[in-house]
Amino acid sequence: MEKKEMLQVHKYTKILVPASSYNMQDDKRLLIPFTSGDEIGFVDKEGVIVVKPQFTMYYGDCYDESDYIRVTVDYLYGFPRSGGRVASYKRPMYGLINFKGETIFEPSFFSLIPAIGNKKLYTVQDKNLGYAVLNIDGTEVVPYGKYSYIDGFDKGLARVKIGNVTNWQKNNGNKWGLINENGDEVLPIEYDDMWSFYGKNRATVRVVKGDVAQNIVLSEILGMVKDQESDSLSNNYCIDDYGSSYGEYAGTYAQDVEGYSDDVIDDAFDGDPDAYWNID
DSSP: OOOOOOOOOOTTOOOOOOGGGOOGGGOOOSSEEEEETTEEEEEOTTOOEEEEEEESEEEOOOSSTTOOEEEEEEEEEEEEOGGGOEEEEEEEEEEEEOTTSOEEEEEEESEEEEETTEEEEEEEEOTTOOEEEEETTSOEEEOTTSOSEEOOOBTTEEEEEEOOSOTTSTTOOOEEEEEETTSOEEEEEEESEEOOOTTTTOSEEEEEETTEEEEEEHHHHTTOOOOOSOOTTTTOOOGGGTTOOOSTTTTSHHHHTTOOOHHHHHHHSTTOGGGGGGOO
């Protein structure tokens, strides 16, 4: 007898119901998503359309006026291949709206990563594959081109990398460090490798320089009192942990279909699961 597959519920799981059987007055969200054809728009509790259907996906909900919603539209592009062929691809472009449905960022980014614990800060990647850190007013905290890669912020810190060689390649020459939410380098850009900690609820980060690996307490980097939160790996990292974390990129083809873990997507695709489509 075939084993039944159960729905995996996480923060991006949505249950779709007909509008005729749904009471919007009971919904606590300030913006309620709806679909028209294959596009997504938003209404308020009264059913008034605030944002006309135009998006292909959304991430997050507005329960408070300080909340923002990431939205996407499809971006089509292609590359010439041998034999006169053209390989075409489709990937989402990310933008941001507020609780009024007003556009904060046009859907013009390949990635738009919210800082954990700071609703006004985002790590972005543009069409030119450049990374920057932006406030919601559009001001640059970290300008494009300063780093080859910038991760999302967690506990007030983000990984940054200088070097464009694929992380899987040994002796790649890439160097890693950490910046704070002001864009200041608080851990020098001198490490050969640095494990991802964004969204993993870790108190430490694993860094490697030469043949030496160590765990650095994140809160101590910012001069804070040592974090007391539970972190089973904080003093006991092992290589077996690599590739065992899933969920950060749930909903993407690279993870849900191809099975790539969070760590592999972070390293092989520089945190961009849609870069999977560029593998040829």
